[in-house]
Amino acid sequence: MVIKMINKKYDNIVEKHKPTETRSKNALVAFLIGGVVGLIGEGLIQLYCCLWHVSRTVSSVYMIITLIFLAALFTALGFFDKWVNFARCGLLIPITGFSHSMMSAALEYKKEGPIYGIGSNAFKLAGSVIVYGVVSAWTFGVIRLLIGGSLL
């Protein structure tokens, strides 16, 4: 009886402490992986600047395309899902997450054919980002123009 109670108490304590530990671990992993992705981004910009003598603006476009390509390729090869499960927001918040969501949706619906499968489902997950991005950008843009006083 006493042992049972002690066990129950113990279980309660374990239950209490378990989630916070994984939470802080998740947060740390997301910070480190996300930071490394940002580091790679800035590193690629500087590399392309030196390599091809292009301006920083052009170089950043190349960098974005490189990251998108790598994320799409790794998703297609199958091991990016495991990385995302491990790093969570560390890989979902950078542009790699956008590419990953498009690629995995397109792969998943491939069997339904090129039009109703790949074509209409590619933006199944990434579409919300574009919709809310455009709506909010337009709304804030109008506000900015109203404040700035150059509406027409």
Add this chain to the structure above:
Amino acid sequence: MIEKLLLSFLFCGAVCLIAQVILDNTKLTPGHITSIFVIIGALLDTFSIYDVIVEKVGGGAMVPITSFGHQLIHGGLQQAQGMGVFGLVMGMFDLTASGISAAIIFSFFLTLIFKPRN
């Protein structure tokens, strides 16, 4: 050079950290969080705050999804200088076009080549 690399690590890591904390402590899904972060990016660029961050941090500020919202409104406002509200619509995708087009093209051709796993 080195300073920008360090700032990129810290900024991009901090954005991901905030997202992870929101994900773990609320019922929001990654879809909600990416949408919210795009809106935050657009909001920050309404008064050119994100421009300052990009200037300081460099690549680390262009990688998170917040920069997508920033680029949408930035292209729109550039066109809106002479065209007003219609310029806002015309220039919306000026800066993000490369990223979205690349994502569509790569995912289409890679889908044709590869088979779905699991």
